[in-house]
Structure formats: C-alpha cells, structure tokens
Amino acid sequence: MLPDLVSLSLFLRAVEARSLSKAAAQSHLALAAASRRIAQLEHCYGVQLLYRSAQGVEPTPAGNSLAFHARQLLHQEERLRAELSDFAKGIRGHIRIQANTSAITQFLPGDLAAFVAEFPDVKLELEESRSIRIAQALREGSTEIGxxxxxxDLQGLESFDYRADRLVAVVPRGHALRRRKARFAELIRHDLVGLDSGAAMMRLLADAAAELGEPLRLRVQVSSFEAVCKLVQAGMGIGVLPEGAARDFAAVIGLRQIHIEDAWAARQMLVAVRRLDALSPVGRKLVARLVAG
Amino acid sequence: MLPDLVSLSLFLRAVEARSLSKAAAQSHLALAAASRRIAQLEHCYGVQLLYRSAQGVEPTPAGNSLAFHARQLLHQEERLRAELSDFAKGIRGHIRIQANTSAITQFLPGDLAAFVAEFPDVKLELEESRSIRIAQALREGSTEIGxxxxxxDLQGLESFDYRADRLVAVVPRGHALRRRKARFAELIRHDLVGLDSGAAMMRLLADAAAELGEPLRLRVQVSSFEAVCKLVQAGMGIGVLPEGAARDFAAVIGLRQIHIEDAWAARQMLVAVRRLDALSPVGRKLVARLVAG
DNA sequence: GCAGGGCCTTCGCCGTTTGCGAAGGCCCTG
DNA sequence: CAGGGCCTTCGCAAACGGCGAAGGCCCTGC
Incomplete structure (x- = not known):
C-alpha cells in the first residue's frame, strides 16, 4: 500500500540518471532488484512510471509527477533525520513557533529568552509570518504555536490572550503636533511614514482613513520599525508603531510619542494552537508561560 | 537506513491513541510486530521515542518531533497518491505554476487556456504568489514554472522574457486631468486609489514618490484591480493599473486611460524555471509557448 | 548482415525480514 | 495478593527482497 522510501529514492536516481542500472549501482542494489522495485512501484500506483528502451529509461508524465513528489518526501525525511539527531545529541525538546512582526519585535524575544533560560535543552524554531498565514500553518499542522x-480568523483553533499591543504615533522633537494624545483624525492631516502594506497595521490605518473619508498621506513605505523611526527623525512625517517598538527605537533617538485615542489602536495579540492537549508537554508549558507572562 | 512509512504511520497512531495495542489493531498488525517496528524505528534514529508503562505509551520529546514530521510525510504521500491517481484516470501531464497577480489578471489565463485547449489532458496547478516567494519556491523545487x-532576484534560476506589462493611470470621465500622457510627478498631486501594499506595484509607486520627495496621497487601498476601477469611477481618485487590467475592467465602465511616461512604468514579466532541461517535456512545451506567445 | 555489447526483464534460489501466537514481566486495581 | 491490562521477548513459519544467470531487444561497428 504505502510505497517504500528506498524505492522512491531509487526511482528518483533512475529518472535523473536516465538509467536503471546506474540507479541500481548508486543504491547498492543488483539490477534485478532495482527493476523489481520499480515494477512494484508502478503496480502500487497503477500507472506506468518509466518508458523502457534499449538506451535506458525515460519518465512518463506520471513518472515526472512521482519524481517531483519523491524529491519532496525525501527532503522532508532529511529534515526529520536532522531534527531527531539533535535529540541524540542531548536536545530535549523542539517547538515550532510562527509569529507576526509586532510580536517578534516587541515581546517574544524576551519571553522566549526567559523560557530557554529555564529549559536550556529545548530548541525553539521561530519564523516570522503574517497572521493569516500563521492561522493556515496551525490548521494544516505545519507549526505548533502561533x-x-x-x-x-481563528476558526478551528484554540487561542489565548497574549499581550496587549497599543499603536502609538511618533514625531520628532519640535514637531507642530504638541499634544500627548490625539485622535487619528488629527494625525491623518500630516504626512505619514508607513510600513509595507502587507503589514496588518497598514491595513488598520488604511481602513481608519477610509472610515474618515480622508486619504492616507503616505510619504514613504519601509519595511522595519527601525527605518520608520529614522525617517521620522529626518522629518519625513509622523510614524505609527506598536508601543513596544516605539520604546525600543524611537525613545533612544529622541522621538516623542503620541497616544492614539481611537479604539482600534488597542490591539490584542493571541497565542493560538490547534489543540492544546495535542501539544507536547513542553509546548504546553511554553503556551502557559506566554499566556501568564 | 530510511524509515518505513508503515512504521511511521503505526507510530503516529500509537502516539495518538497512547497505546501500542490499539495502534497495532488499527494497522492490522499483531502487537508483537508493532512493538518490534517501533523498536526498530528507535534503533534507526538512535533515540528513544516512547515512554512505555503499564498504562500504555507516551511520546518522549523526540517522539513528539517524529510524530510531527510523520504527519507531514504521510500527508505528502497522500497528495502524491491523489496526483498519481489522476494519471490512472487518463490525465497525461501535471504542471505546477506560480505567478504574480499582474500575470494572473492579464495574460496568463488566455495563454493557459490556449495551452489546455491544445493539450486537454494536461492538468495545470496555478497558484498566485509574490515574486520573491515564487523565486524561493522555484529554487527549493516546490513549483516548476514561475x-x-x-x-x-533570480539567482540560480533560468529565465526568459514573457510579456511586457505597462502601468497606466485611469481616471473617471470628466476628471480634471485631460491629457493622454503624463509623468508620475503630475499624477501624484491627486488622490490615488491604491492596492494593498504587498503588491510589487505599490512598492514601485512608493519608490517613485520617494524619489520625487512627495507623499503618496493614498485614499483607499483595496485588494483587486476591479475594486480599484470601481472606486476610481466613484471619484475616489486616480487609479494605477497594469494596462491589461485597465483594458478589462476600466474600459468597460468608461474610465479614461492615461499613459505614464516614466521609465519604471514599463515592466517586463519573466518566465522562470530552475533548469529547463530538468523540466518535463510538456513543461518545456508550456514554457516555449509562453515565451513565444 | 551479423557479432558484440549495453539496456531492461524474468526466473529460480536462498537468506533475511516480518508476522504471528505464546510466554513473561510489570504495574495498577479491587 | 489475585486479576487484568499493558508492553516485550521468544521461536517458528511464511513472505519478502536480494542475487546471479538467462533471455529479449535494439543499436553500433566491423
């Protein structure tokens, strides 16, 4: 029923070398054995995979498809092997995490650092991604914690409050806007320094602007919070950032923060998993730590 | 050396059922055989995978990792099986394509339609993606044509010119801007209707605006060319679109096109593959058709 | 035009692997 | 402390998978 990875690897070599005998040699098999393995593969899927001739073999269209997938499968197996070899070397846990930019630039590094300090033999794999893709990845099981x-949209997932993430505006010292608080309706009259529009935050700003019936005066769009701060300092306009990023980047170069009073400026970050009780114990521990932290 | 997919599937069931006997039953194996398969899996990777007790089994941390990868591997195998079963049903080819939005909304549907008309038993899988991700996917082999x-950045890939793709501005009838051609410096004084900022086009506009030292007056950002046209018609501002999209959406609702004279408005789309001669014959044929078309 | 050699398949044999039931150890439950 | 559920180990039989030899096919070169 299920194909043999050895046969798949053999098949792949056969396609690449255009020869069964060479593939057999590379796989340390006798030609007879190789031939039978391919035949059995064909039987298993009910399709012819190779055209045979006196000059060698050539993949059929189905054979091409199989070669494509075989590569992926073997590649996947390699990653598996690499990961398990970590365990042989003393690692005691492995957790895959995907997070959005705001989390990664603000709270996550600290929280994860505290976690690995307590569990030094747990390996974390952190990947930055957009919230929608993260939800997808969780659903299809290609990551454990998001x-x-x-x-x-977290349909089908379990989620828990992580941190609050408030958006604030930053302006250079001496900017005309002197207040400590403002509504977005006032900010929007000024030029803005924005992020690339894939960012969830930019969508929020665009929606808010549409609501007000005003254009967004985006003067530049850059891809990092730090770059936003530099450009704000250079007088290119007002920046909008998560509070934590403003603290890290804006404060140190002397930008002033302005509290945004609109309700949408208060965002909530969530820790999401597919099923908490299907998670590994150490994974659950990390979730608990994040949610408690 | 390479693990047996049957053993992986058995292992997965054991982890999920927390019981080797149940897993053995589900896999139609005697308990003894199941036990031995797991032991052999542990030997193969040199790690303990399960904690055994009189109450059943529990995955070790390494076991959790293996379970994760086993799921992926088996899932992948399922896709492989599904694809090959197409061939058993008479499909004669399968090509995976990823393309950016501009190509998908303009030329690709027509070109692909012509191709499948000629090769009706070839199945095309088209996925929309961003150019950078497409290049990644080609490099790691998870798609065939991009x-x-x-x-x-096409480092390490082979590429061929596909179509030219010119950006044009669209305005409603009776708009103040009366010309047939304009430089972006003139357009930018008006409100714009933009796309979500992940789009390559928006980055182009943002860069052009930065070059001119002017803010982009983005009034709304939407996610489709069609929506841009509707909003332009509603008087929200000037739209910028690929020429082909303007022809399809803008012309029919009576918007006027303005040629953008700046050099960056002329873009070139490329067909990219990892290695042309590693492609299937029908894949090469499609590339040839696209490049010739 | 035919011998030679390279390619794959098929065949028969044999060693290893794999499956099975039975027996055994362990731990919790009552 | 007997009973039952769990997993492991054992010995045996069947099946699988490997091997070399033989065979068919096609191209090459003399």
Whole structure:
C-alpha cells in the first residue's frame, strides 16, 4: 500500500540518471532488484512510471509527477533525520513557533529568552509570518504555536490572550503636533511614514482613513520599525508603531510619542494552537508561560 | 537506513491513541510486530521515542518531533497518491505554476487556456504568489514554472522574457486631468486609489514618490484591480493599473486611460524555471509557448 | 548482415525480514 | 495478593527482497 522510501529514492536516481542500472549501482542494489522495485512501484500506483528502451529509461508524465513528489518526501525525511539527531545529541525538546512582526519585535524575544533560560535543552524554531498565514500553518499542522493579532480568523483553533499591543504615533522633537494624545483624525492631516502594506497595521490605518473619508498621506513605505523611526527623525512625517517598538527605537533617538485615542489602536495579540492537549508537554508549558507572562 | 512509512504511520497512531495495542489493531498488525517496528524505528534514529508503562505509551520529546514530521510525510504521500491517481484516470501531464497577480489578471489565463485547449489532458496547478516567494519556491523545487516581474532576484534560476506589462493611470470621465500622457510627478498631486501594499506595484509607486520627495496621497487601498476601477469611477481618485487590467475592467465602465511616461512604468514579466532541461517535456512545451506567445 | 555489447526483464534460489501466537514481566486495581 | 491490562521477548513459519544467470531487444561497428 504505502510505497517504500528506498524505492522512491531509487526511482528518483533512475529518472535523473536516465538509467536503471546506474540507479541500481548508486543504491547498492543488483539490477534485478532495482527493476523489481520499480515494477512494484508502478503496480502500487497503477500507472506506468518509466518508458523502457534499449538506451535506458525515460519518465512518463506520471513518472515526472512521482519524481517531483519523491524529491519532496525525501527532503522532508532529511529534515526529520536532522531534527531527531539533535535529540541524540542531548536536545530535549523542539517547538515550532510562527509569529507576526509586532510580536517578534516587541515581546517574544524576551519571553522566549526567559523560557530557554529555564529549559536550556529545548530548541525553539521561530519564523516570522503574517497572521493569516500563521492561522493556515496551525490548521494544516505545519507549526505548533502561533502568535497573531486579534481580528485574525481563528476558526478551528484554540487561542489565548497574549499581550496587549497599543499603536502609538511618533514625531520628532519640535514637531507642530504638541499634544500627548490625539485622535487619528488629527494625525491623518500630516504626512505619514508607513510600513509595507502587507503589514496588518497598514491595513488598520488604511481602513481608519477610509472610515474618515480622508486619504492616507503616505510619504514613504519601509519595511522595519527601525527605518520608520529614522525617517521620522529626518522629518519625513509622523510614524505609527506598536508601543513596544516605539520604546525600543524611537525613545533612544529622541522621538516623542503620541497616544492614539481611537479604539482600534488597542490591539490584542493571541497565542493560538490547534489543540492544546495535542501539544507536547513542553509546548504546553511554553503556551502557559506566554499566556501568564 | 530510511524509515518505513508503515512504521511511521503505526507510530503516529500509537502516539495518538497512547497505546501500542490499539495502534497495532488499527494497522492490522499483531502487537508483537508493532512493538518490534517501533523498536526498530528507535534503533534507526538512535533515540528513544516512547515512554512505555503499564498504562500504555507516551511520546518522549523526540517522539513528539517524529510524530510531527510523520504527519507531514504521510500527508505528502497522500497528495502524491491523489496526483498519481489522476494519471490512472487518463490525465497525461501535471504542471505546477506560480505567478504574480499582474500575470494572473492579464495574460496568463488566455495563454493557459490556449495551452489546455491544445493539450486537454494536461492538468495545470496555478497558484498566485509574490515574486520573491515564487523565486524561493522555484529554487527549493516546490513549483516548476514561475512568472515574476523583472527586478526579482533570480539567482540560480533560468529565465526568459514573457510579456511586457505597462502601468497606466485611469481616471473617471470628466476628471480634471485631460491629457493622454503624463509623468508620475503630475499624477501624484491627486488622490490615488491604491492596492494593498504587498503588491510589487505599490512598492514601485512608493519608490517613485520617494524619489520625487512627495507623499503618496493614498485614499483607499483595496485588494483587486476591479475594486480599484470601481472606486476610481466613484471619484475616489486616480487609479494605477497594469494596462491589461485597465483594458478589462476600466474600459468597460468608461474610465479614461492615461499613459505614464516614466521609465519604471514599463515592466517586463519573466518566465522562470530552475533548469529547463530538468523540466518535463510538456513543461518545456508550456514554457516555449509562453515565451513565444 | 551479423557479432558484440549495453539496456531492461524474468526466473529460480536462498537468506533475511516480518508476522504471528505464546510466554513473561510489570504495574495498577479491587 | 489475585486479576487484568499493558508492553516485550521468544521461536517458528511464511513472505519478502536480494542475487546471479538467462533471455529479449535494439543499436553500433566491423
């Protein structure tokens, strides 16, 4: 029923070398054995996989498809092997996490650092991604823990409050806007320094602007919070950032923060998993730590 | 050396049922055989995978990792099986394509339609993606043909010119801007209707605006060319679109096109593959058709 | 035009692997 | 402390998978 990875690897070599005998040699098999393995593969899927001739073999269209998938499968197996070899070397746990930019630039590094300090033999794999893709990845099981913003569709997932993430505006010292608080309706009259529009935050700003019936005066769009701060300092306009990023980047170069009073400026980040009780114990521990933290 | 997929599936069931006997039953194996398969899996990777007790089994941390990868591997195998079963049903070819939005909304549907008309038993899988991700996918072999914009980093790939893709501005009838041609410096004084900022086009506009030292007056951002046209018609501002999209959506609702004279408005789309001669014959044929078309 | 050699398949044999039931150890439950 | 559920180990039989030899096919070169 299920194909043999050895046969798949043999098949792949046969396609690449255009020769069964060479593939057999590379796989340390006798030609007879190789031939039978391929025949059995064909039988298993009910399709002819190779055209045979006196000059060698050539993949059929189905054979091409199989070669494609065989590569993926073997590649996947390699990753598996690599990961398990970590365990042989003393690692005691492995957790895959995907998080959005705001989480990664603000709270996650600290929280994860505290976690690995306590569990030094747990390996974390952190990947940055957009909230929607994170939800997808969780659903299809290609990651274990996700950090997303509220508003993301979490159908079919379990989620828990992580941190609050407030958006603030930053202006250079001496900017005309002197207040400590403002509504977005006032900010929007000024030029803005924005992020690339894939960011969830930019969508929020665009929606808010549409609501007000005003254009967004985006003067530049850059891809990092730090770059936003530099450009704000250079007088290109007002920046909008998560509070934590403003603290890290804006404060140190002397930008002033302005509290945004609109309700949408208060965002909630969530820790999401597919099923908490299907998670590994150490994974659950990390979720608990994040949610408690 | 290479693990047996049957053993992986058995292992997965054991982890999920927390019981070797149940897993053995589900896999139609005697308990003894199941036990031995797991032991052999542990030997193969040199790690303990399960904690055994009189109450059943529990995955070790390494076991959790293996379970994760086993799921992926088996899932992948299922897709393989599904695809090969197409061939058993008479499909004669299968090509995976990823393309950016501009290509998908303009030229690709027509070109692909012509191709499948000629090769009706070839199944095409088309996925929309961003140019950068497409290049990644080609490099790691998870797609066969990619359509990207010039300017994308194609290191390590082979590429061929596909179609030229000119950006044009669209305005409602009676708009103040009366010309047939304009430089972007003039357009930028008006409100714009933009796309979500992940789009390559928006990055182009943002860069052009930065070059001019002017803000982009983005009034709304939407996610489809069609929506841009509707909003332009509603008087929200000037739209910028690929020429082909303007022809399809803008012309029919009576918008006027303005040629953008700046050099960056002329973009070139490329067909990219990892290695042309590693492609299936029908894949090569499609590339040839696209490049010739 | 035919011998030679390279390619794959098929065949028969044999060693290893794999499956099975039975027996055994362990731990919790009552 | 007997009973039952769990997993492992054991010995045996069947099946699988490997091997070399033989065979068919086609191209090459003398």
């Amino acid at each position: 950090i997303v913003l509220n508003g993301t | 359509i990207v914009l010039n300017g994308t």
